[in-house]
Amino acid sequence: MIECAYGFYEKVQLALGRKKIPPEAPIPPTLKPRAISSETTSSLSRFFTGVVTSLDEGGGMIDQHVYFDQSSILGDERIDVGSTVHVQAAREHQQAGWRATRVQLVVCWKPDASSDSHMVVGFISNLGRSQGIANDGNGDFRFPLTAVGDNYRPSIGDWVHILVLEQDGTTTVSAVAPLRRRAFNGVVTTFNRSEGTVDGNVFIAAGVVDNGYRPRLGEEVSGECVEWKHATPWRALYLRPSNGTKSLVKSDHPVKQNSAVQALTRSDLLGDKEGIIINGLGDFGDSHVGDEVTVNFIVTNTNEQDLTLVSCRLLLPDPNICVTIEKVDSSNPSPKISSSFSPQEVTSPKSCDPKLTIYGSNSSTLPDSSAIIPRNGGLIKVTVKLTAGDVGCTSNLLIFNFGSFKIARAILASVKDDMVKLLSASNSRVSHQRSGWIQGSYHTKMRACNHPGRRPMRPVVAKPILQRKMKDYPVPAQLRDMEEMDTDITVIQPQLAEPLSLDNYQDVFSTLLWLEEIVKEQEIRKHDLTSVILNPAGAYLGLTVPGLAEGRPKLLIGDKVIICRPGGIDSDIHYEGIIHKIYGEDIQMQFNQEVQEDLAGEECDVMFTFNRCPLRRMHHAADIAIMLGAQVLFPTCPTPMPPLMVLDSIPFYNSILNDRQRSAVTRIVGARCRPMPYVLFGPPGTGKTITVVESILQILFQCASSRILACAPSNSAVDLLATRLHDSGQIVSGMMVRLNALSRSTPPPPSILQYCVTPDQAAIAVMHRIVLCTCVSAGTLQTLGLAPGHFSHVFVDEAGQAAEPECLIPISLLVGSSQGQMVFAGDPMQLGPMIGSRLAGRYGLETSLLERLMERQPYKRDPRKFADHGNFDPLVSTRTTCSTVLGTIL
Numbered sequence: 079m080i081e082c083a084y085g086f087y088e089k090v091q092l093a094l095g096r097k098k099i100p101p102e103a104p105i106p107p108t109l110k111p112r113a114i115s116s117e118t119t120s121s122l123s124r125f126f127t128g129v130v131t132s133l134d135e136g137g138g139m140i141d142q143h144v145y146f147d148q149s150s151i152l153g154d155e156r157i158d159v160g161s162t163v164h165v166q167a168a169r170e171h172q173q174a175g176w177r178a179t180r181v182q183l184v185v186c187w188k189p190d191a192s193s194d195s196h197m198v199v200g201f202i203s204n205l206g207r208s209q210g211i212a213n214d215g216n217g218d219f220r221f222p223l224t225a226v227g228d229n230y231r232p233s234i235g236d237w238v239h240i241l242v243l244e245q246d247g248t249t250t251v252s253a254v255a256p257l258r259r260r261a262f263n264g265v266v267t268t269f270n271r272s273e274g275t276v277d278g279n280v281f282i283a284a285g286v287v288d289n290g291y292r293p294r295l296g297e298e299v300s301g302e303c304v305e306w307k308h309a310t311p312w313r314a315l316y317l318r319p320s321n322g323t324k325s326l327v328k329s330d331h332p333v334k335q336n337s338a339v340q341a342l343t344r345s346d347l348l349g350d351k352e353g354i355i356i357n358g359l360g361d362f363g364d365s366h367v368g369d370e371v372t373v374n375f376i377v378t379n380t381n382e383q384d385l386t387l388v389s390c391r392l393l394l395p396d397p398n399i400c401v402t403i404e405k406v407d408s409s410n411p412s413p414k415i416s417s418s419f420s421p422q423e424v425t426s427p428k429s430c431d432p433k434l435t436i437y438g439s440n441s442s443t444l445p446d447s448s449a450i451i452p453r454n455g456g457l458i459k460v461t462v463k464l465t466a467g468d469v470g471c472t473s474n475l476l477i478f479n480f481g482s483f484k485i486a487r488a489i490l491a492s493v494k495d496d497m498v499k500l501l502s503a504s505n506s507r508v509s510h511q512r513s514g515w516i517q518g519s520y521h522t523k524m525r526a527c528n529h530p531g532r533r534p535m536r537p538v539v540a541k542p543i544l545q546r547k548m549k550d551y552p553v554p555a556q557l558r559d560m561e562e563m564d565t566d567i568t569v570i571q572p573q574l575a576e577p578l579s580l581d582n583y584q585d586v587f588s589t590l591l592w593l594e595e596i597v598k599e600q601e602i603r604k605h606d607l608t609s610v611i612l613n614p615a616g617a618y619l620g621l622t623v624p625g626l627a628e629g630r631p632k633l634l635i636g637d638k639v640i641i642c643r644p645g646g647i648d649s650d651i652h653y654e655g656i657i658h659k660i661y662g663e664d665i666q667m668q669f670n671q672e673v674q675e676d677l678a679g680e681e682c683d684v685m686f687t688f689n690r691c692p693l694r695r696m697h698h699a700a701d702i703a704i705m706l707g708a709q710v711l712f713p714t715c716p717t718p719m720p721p722l723m724v725l726d727s728i729p730f731y732n733s734i735l736n737d738r739q740r741s742a743v744t745r746i747v748g749a750r751c752r753p754m755p756y757v758l759f760g761p762p763g764t765g766k767t768i769t770v771v772e773s774i775l776q777i778l779f780q781c782a783s784s785r786i787l788a789c790a791p792s793n794s795a796v797d798l799l800a801t802r803l804h805d806s807g808q809i810v811s812g813m814m815v816r817l818n819a820l821s822r823s824t825p826p827p828p829s830i831l832q833y834c835v836t837p838d839q840a841a842i843a844v845m846h847r848i849v850l851c852t853c854v855s856a857g858t859l860q861t862l863g864l865a866p867g868h869f870s871h872v873f874v875d876e877a878g879q880a881a882e883p884e885c886l887i888p889i890s891l892l893v894g895s896s897q898g899q900m901v902f903a904g905d906p907m908q909l910g911p912m913i914g915s916r917l918a919g920r921y922g923l924e925t926s927l928l929e930r931l932m933e934r935q936p937y938k939r940d941p942r943k944f945a946d947h948g949n950f951d952p953l954v955s956t957r958t959t960c961s962t963v964l965g966t967i968l
Contacts, residue, residue, distance in 0.1 A: 123168045124176070130161045140165055146178035152723060152780070156229075156259075157183055164729070182780065194244050197812025199257060199845050201307045202236045212240050212254065215842035221251035230256060231315065235307040237845050239812055256304035257845060260783035262312070263300045263320060266293045268490055270359055276301075276317075278492065279865070281310040287317045295473050295488050305845075311865040352483050353381035354451075358460075360476065360489040365466040367493060375460040375487060377478065379451040385480055386450050387458060392489070393475040398467040399489065401476065404459040466493045531638065531656035531669050548861065551697040553592045567593075567917060574921045578930075580708050586922070587700040587883050591693055593918040598688050601914065605631040607684040609644050614678045618658060618666035621684065626663040631686050633657060634821040639667055640685040641677065653677065660823065689821070695857030696883035699890040706753070706893060710900070713754045713936050716953050721748035722897065723780055731775045731806055732768060738948065739769045742956035746773040747780070749899040751953050753892070757928065757937055758903040759878075760958035766903045769958065770873055771802045773901065777871055778813070778847055785846075788873040789853045789888040791880040791911070793822060799875055800830040800850050815843040817851035817858065844868070853880055856888040866894025871901070877928040878904035881911040885927040906932045 128141040137147035138157075144167050151157060166180035200214035210232060212219045219240050226232055237257040243250050264277035274282050274293060280303050282293065293299060298320040303312040350356060358375035365371050379385050390401060451458050462476065474489040556570050568575040571589045573582040605625065612619040626633060634657070641653040655667035669677060703711065730740060746756050758766050770788070777784050790796045800816045803809050816826065816833045817840065826834050833850075835843045837858045843849065844859055851858075853874065872888050874880065885902075892898035906929040913919040931937055941949045948957045 122171070123166070126165055126167070128163060128165050130157055130159055130163060133157075133159055140178060140181070144176040144178050146181045150178050150181050152180055152182040156782075157181070195252075196242055196244075197810055198240050198242060199812050199842060200238060200240055201845075202232050202234055202238060202254075205232060205234055210254075212238055212251075214240065215839055219249075219251050221254050225251055226254050230304070233306065233313060236313065237305045237307060258305040258783050258785065258847075259302065259315075260312075261300070261302050262314075263298065266295055266297050266299055267492070268361055269293045269295060270361070275310055276314065279310050279867075280312040280314055281306075281308065282314045282317050286314050291318060293317065293319075295490065311868070349485070351485060352385075352480070354379060354385065354478075354480065354485060356478065356485055356487060358487070360462065360487050362464050362489075362491040364492050364494060365464070367466050369466045370463060371466070371491075372461055372463045375462070375476070377451060377458040377460060379453060379456045382453055384450050384453050384456070387478060388481045389477075389479040390460065391477055391479070393477055393486075396472075396474060398465045399474070400463050400465075402461040402463070404461070462489060464491055466491070531654040531667065548694050548698045551588070551591075551694050553595055557589070557592050557596060567921075578922065580704060580712060583704050583711065584700050588697060590915075590918040590921060590923040591696055591700075591883060593915045594913060594923060595690070595693055597915040597918075602631050602686045602688050605686055609681050610684060611679060611681055612641070612667075612677050615666050618668055619655065619674060619678060620664055620666050622664050624663060626660070626665070632688075633660065633665060633686065634689060634823065635660060636821045637689055638687045639665075640687065641669070641682050642685075644681055644683055691857070692854045692884075695854060695860065695887050696881075698857070698860060699886035700883050702893055703886040703890045706889065710753050710755060710889070713931070713934055713954075716751040716754060716936050716951065718750045718953060719752065721750050722752075722899070723747050723777075730772060731808060732772050735765070735769065735772060736959070738956060738959050739765050739772070741947075741952060742769050742958070743773045743776060745952055745956065746899070746901055747776050749897075752897060752899045754936070754954055755889075755931060756899070756901045757931060757955040758901060758958060759906060759928070759932065759955065761905060762908070764958035766905075766958050767798060767802060767875055769956075770875055770901070770903050771799065771806065774803065774848065774871075774873065775806060775808055779808070781870070784870045785868065786848045786871045786873065787856065787859075787869045787888055787891060788848065788850045788875070789856055790875040791853050791884060792876070793818075793824065793826075793852060795876045796850050796852055797827055797830065800833060801827055803848065803850075804829055804833070809848075813846065814848040814850065815846040817843055817849060817855055819852070819855050819858075853884045853887050856891065859891060860887070864891065867896070867898065870895070870897065871899050873901045873903070875903045877902040878906050878908050878926050879911055880926055880928075881913065881923055882925065882927040882930065883923075884911070902928045902931070904928050 128144065130138055130140055131142045132139045137145060137150075138159075139145055140163060144165060146165075157163065161183055164180075164182045165178050167176045167178045169176050198214045198219070200212040200219065202210055203213045203218070204211040207223075209220055209222050210226075212221060219242065221240070223232075225241075232238070232254065239255050239257055240251055241253040243252050262276065262280055264280065266274060266276055266282075267278050268274045269282070272284050276282060276299060280301075282301075286301070287293065299317055300320045301314050301317040303314045305311060306313040355378045356375055357378070358373065360373055360375070362371045362373060377387070387403075390403060392399060392401070460476075460478075472491050472493075475486045476489050478485045478487075560567060560570065567589075571585065573585045574589060576582055578586060605623070607621075607623070610621065612621055614620070621639075623631070623633070625631070637657045639655040639657060641655055642651060653669055653673055655669045657665050657667055659666040668674065708714070709717075730743070735743070742758055746758075749756070758769060760766055774786055774788060777786060788796075788799055790799065796816070800814070803814060811832055814833050815835055816830055818826065818834055818836060820836055837855075840858050841862060844862060844864065849859075849869075869891050872892055874885055874888060877885055889900050892900060904926070906926070910924055910926050910929065913924045915923070918924075936951060936954050939949045940951070944950055944952065948959070950957050
């Protein structure tokens with residue numbers, strides 16, 4: 079029977095004053111689409127809103143007379159008895175019964191401002207018999223286990239939504255539910271006696287299988303999982319064998335097997351028998367091409383007579399695997415070995431017979447002198463060594479043949495390519511330098527400061543973020559000397575003269591970013607000051623900078639200022655100050671405590687610098703974005719796939735959307751041409767942003783496993799997205815977060831302050847269902863080591879105003895996600911990104927990714943094929959238009 083209790087959402091609705099749409103009531107005007115009523119009926123089909131009245135193993139009944147099965151349910155939300163659903167039903171003739179063809183859960187809430195409840199995101203840090211503790215990064219929340227839904231068994235590390243009630247000065251937790259929950263189908267890639275994985279990213283434990291079922295390697299299984307805070311991002315709640323043929327399914331690293339392995343794996347070969355016990359696990363774990371990894375098996379004879387190991391062979395020949403057998407001297411006592419024995423713990427015996435090594439052999443017979451296992455505890459040690467070769471997950475069987483019976487043990491390996499390391503930032507602190515290129519003196523001065531400055535204090539978080547450092551990407555000396563030598567840039571970088579392609583993509587944008595950096599350096603150095611006085615200002619030293627109020631130079635909180643004695647800018651003694659406050663044309667800095675008092679009131683020279691972090695993030699994004707592939711960066715032809723979700727006849731949250739905008743929402747949510755970017759473009763005022771907001775809401779509520787990253791080049795554009803989402807009335811605390819840079823100078827709008835966090839809280843913020851930030855601030859998330867597929871959707875609004883490397887920062891977070899969808903919204907005809915280097919602009923940096931995509935064939939105007947869709951292919955793009963009503967509102 080299907081577990082029906084799903085009490086968390088009921089508790090949230092009651093506590094927050096929000097109710098699902100009652101089945102008898104029509105769809106509210108704010109949700110009802112045009113030309114669609116709450117019930118549309120013909121003689122053979124009908125659309126209506128109803129209530130699930132019963133459930134069984136295969137399906138259930140709606141309003142007691144419309145049957146549905148599991149295949150008709152859209153989205154990932156669980157349906158319970160009493161759930162309100164939108165239903166598309168059909169019947170064969172007028173006397174036949176109704177059968178639902180599409181069923182979708184209604185999860186629209188009406189906000190109640192008087193509620194004293196709010197939701198937070200956290201993870202379970204401790205569990206006891208009757209209560210647990212969840213942490214949201216700022217503190218602990220204790221909750222009784224009765225607050226957990228009946229169909230969810232929590233575990234330490236689970237990411238959860240926590241419903242908090244605040245009454246009479248006390249804080250209580252009334253409900254706890256998984257943050258993200260989804261059904262899965264996959265292949266068992268590892269499993270021992272107590273735990274394993276499915277497709278390498280869903281953790282399974284022995285306690286989650288149905289009716290004592292034991293998973294077997296290579297077997298196709300299904301179940302439901304929740305997100306948790308461990309190496310494998312998902313944890314199975316339950317697991318059962320899939321119905322039908324056990325065929326392998328697609329995964330990031332496909333399991334290479336044949337029918338023989340699968341058949342033998344399901345047989346009784348894996349069990350110990352006839353007094354022979356084989357201890358050890360044949361899982362090599364993760365390795366990289368070229369690595370050598372070993373695992374050990376200990377064969378123990380518990381019989382009263384000697385036994386002979388006739389042969390030891392691999393079921394499938396593999397030249398990358400060799401097997402070494404050692405006979406242990408019975409006079410040398412062996413360690414006690416339990417059933418949970420770890421082979422790496424055994425010390426090689428001092429006295430052994432000569433070793434026999436089998437290299438990938440399909441069959442090898444052992445000499446009798448080395449094959450006899452003594453009675454009463456005699457041992458043989460079998461060492462299996464893998465030389466990692468082909469990329470992917472492989473499985474094999476090592477078969478021990480004792481003549482009258484055989485015993486097998488699984489051999490598992492997961493080999494990865496070194497290119498996978500680019501998914502996360504490098505831990506190396508070594509400067510990134512290319513052959514023959516040296517670092518410029520500008521950065522040498524910045525690093526040669528004898529006394530580093532004091533940075534602004536940041537809020538203390540419960541658990542510090544262990545960030546991964548990005549490379550430094552210093553400017554090559556050849557580019558710095560280019561102007562003095564009057565050298566053509568294409569002589570240094572000939573790739574700039576070639577058409578942009580996947581092969582030269584990284585080199586081209588690295589060069590263009592370096593050219594931009596050189597100009598930024600030159601511009602800010604024009605504002606250097608000589609013989610100025612540093613005035614004491616409490617805990618700071620103040621300095622007046624002429625032109626600062628007009629943005630010349632453009633300085634931000636956190637920027638570095640290099641100070642030296644008059645005329646000593648080229649000397650070896652420099653002092654670093656960090657800007658803490660900016661008032662008009664005055665800045666206040668803090669230096670190292672040892673020198674700050676000495677510098678107060680002193681005359682000195684000042685060299686200004688700019689923050690290189692945005693450029694470094696763009697370099698890093700260009701490095702890994704090529705892993706997105708040609709279908710994302712250089713799409714040629716759409717390849718339609720089954721839609722992720724279908725929104726036919728489903729109400730929209732915004733009733734003023736016109737037909738073109740509704741069609742765009744449907745296409746974006748369906749994502750039929752993923753991973754190709756979907757482009758939403760049109761003139762200003764045609765409703766691109768509200769279309770993006772509607773798409774985000776539909777994905778949020780109709781796909782329980784989704785997580786959305788929404789970005790824009792500027793803070794004002796991101797604030798607009800956050801404000802529109804908040805004003806929709808569908809967002810509550812704990813669903814959405816607005817990530818702000820520490821250097822932000824203007825405050826966010828008051829209505830979205832409740833969602834705002836700083837990078838210090840990014841580790842928890844990134845777990846929210848909707849994350850909003852600027853494109854550059856998305857680089858903060860690159861340093862967190864997120865698992866591939868952490869975000870399911872990435873939206874970039876005003877994409878026409880972002881340089882291509884800037885736009886790459888958020889979309890690079892989809893690297894490794896096989897089902898990720900990205901959406902660009904903007905106007906390619908508007909003013910593009912602001913680029914300081916004319917040379918970099920001439921070679922492509924002033925062309926946005928949106929504009930470049932619109933020149934590709936799939937996005938070009940084609941009146942002959944797509945006259946009914948605004949002359950553009952609706953599978954990959956929509957040109958928004960402004961209706962009369964919408965134009966009046968906007």
